[in-house]
Structures are given as C-alpha cells and as structure tokens.
Amino acid sequence: MLKLYSMKLSANSYKARLILSLLGHQFQLEEVDLLSGDNRTPAYLALNPAGQVPLLVLSDGRILPESGAILHYLAEGTALLPDERFARAEVLRWMFFEQHSHDPFIGQARFWLHLVRGGRELKQNLLEEWEDRGYEALRVMNSHLAAHAFFAGEAPSVADIALYANTHLADEGGFDLAPFPAVRGWIERFGRQPGFVPIDWAPETAP
Ligand SMILES: N[C@@H](CCC(=O)N[C@@H](CS)C(=O)NCC(=O)O)C(=O)O
Numbered sequence: 742m743l744k745l746y747s748m749k750l751s752a753n754s755y756k757a758r759l760i761l762s763l764l765g766h767q768f769q770l771e772e773v774d775l776l777s778g779d780n781r782t783p784a785y786l787a788l789n790p791a792g793q794v795p796l797l798v799l800s801d802g803r804i805l806p807e808s809g810a811i812l813h814y815l816a817e818g819t820a821l822l823p824d825e826r827f828a829r830a831e832v833l834r835w836m837f838f839e840q841h842s843h844d845p846f847i848g849q850a851r852f853w854l855h856l857v858r859g860g861r862e863l864k865q866n867l868l869e870e871w872e873d874r875g876y877e878a879l880r881v882m883n884s885h886l887a888a889h890a891f892f893a894g895e896a897p898s899v900a901d902i903a904l905y906a907n908t909h910l911a912d913e914g915g916f917d918l919a920p921f922p923a924v925r926g927w928i929e930r931f932g933r934q935p936g937f938v939p940i941d942w943a944p945e946t947a948p
Pocket residue numbers: 751752753754775780791792793794795806807808809840852
C-alpha cells in the first residue's frame with residue numbers, strides 16, 4: 742500500500758491527500774508534526790534530507806518527496822494529467838508557477854502567520870515581499886481564470902490541485918480574495934468534484 746508522510750494542516754501535504762482521494766487510492770497516513778520537529782529527526786532526514794512534507798512511499802519502497810512530483814506520479818494515465826503535448830506543457834507551466842511565484846509567498850505567509858506561534862515577528866522582514874508577490878500571483882491567476890474554467894484547459898488537472906491548496910486558504914496568510922472574482926469562482930467550482938475532500942480529511946486507514 743502507498744504510505745504518505747504528511748502534516749494535517751500543511752497545504753503542500755494536502756495536495757497529496759487530495760489527489761489520493763480524488764483518484765480513490767487507499768493509503769496509509771503518517772503524521773509528521775513539523776512544529777514539534779518530527780521532520781528533523783535522523784530517521785525522517787534519512788527519508789528526505791530536505792526535512793519536508795509531503796513524502797510518498799510507493800508500495801515497492803521507493804521514496805518520492807516534492808508535492809509536484811507526487812502529483813505528477815499519481816496522475817499519470819488519468820484525466821488529471823492530459824496526454825496531448827501542449828495541454829501537458831500547460832499543466833507544467835502552472836505547476837512551475839505555483840512553486841516559483843505562489844507557494845513562496847502565499848504558502849509561506851499562511852504557514853508562518855497562521856500555523857507558527859510568533860511567526861509574524863520571526864518573519865517581519867519578509868511580510869512586505871510576501872504581500873506584494875502574493876497579490877501579484879493572485880492577479881495572474883485571476884486574469885487566466887477570467888477566460889478559463891481551470892488552469893490547463895476546461896477540466897481539472899494536477900495544476901489546479903497544486904494551486905488550490907494554498908489559494909483557498911490565502912486569507913489565513915492575510916490575503917483578501919474579494920478583488921479576484923474569477924479565483925473565487927474557480928475555488929467554488931474545484932470543490933464540487935467527486936472525491937473532493939477538505940484539508941483536515943484523513944482516510945479511514947489512518948492511525
Ligand atoms: N517544494 C516542496 C515544499 C514542501 C514544503 O515547504 N513543506 C513544508 C510544509 S507545507 C515543510 O515541510 N516545511 C518544513 C521545512 O521546510 O523545514 C513541495 O512542494 O513539496
């Protein structure tokens with residue numbers, strides 16, 4: 742069986758839990774409490790030297806960290822990753838955007854301001870950049886979604902999963918989605934898919 746190391750309130754971990762649910766996979770869930778340092782133990786660093794979640798262990802024991810790689814691996818051969826060359830490149834376009842222009846600002850703001858006690862004080866020097874670059878990412882997304890139902894074509898793909906995780910919680914990082922109606926419409930649309938689960942969902946096989 743697949744095993745996922747993840748943290749319940751981590752948006753990057755949620756991407757992996759969400760695709761596993763959307764695709765109806767059974768999996769075992771291992772909670773890694775970042776706030777207690779579970780990700781910095783020798784045992785965890787041996788699995789992922791980056792000390793991050795999520796991390797997927799395949800049924801044959803191979804190990805895959807990085808949410809984008811996990812999404813890509815699980816989506817292969819499903820409607821969440823189109824075969825057609827350009828459509829596939831569009832999925833990658835938005836997944837690269839998410840890692841470079843979205844998660845480092847909206848995701849980091851949510852993590853430090855919402856999950857870490859004293860995070861605002863610790864990260865004071867980054868708040869302005871997070872705000873500027875985060876709103877810029879939302880503007881780019883809104884402009885694309887004003888003309889498209891989803892990020893790559895007219896059906897949901899792993900690009901939507903990657904971007905949904907932190908965007909639907911952007912208010913927890915201090916972002917106001919009111920000026921981005923197309924983003925709000927997409928959040929609503931994305932959440933209506935069969936198999937959709939919220940961030941705090943865990944499978945019944947979880948300990
Ligand atoms: N690029 C990685 C980022 C993963 C990441 O930042 N995970 C956070 C939780 S949301 C984490 O493990 N933080 C702990 C740390 O970096 O020490 C991915 O997309 O999986």
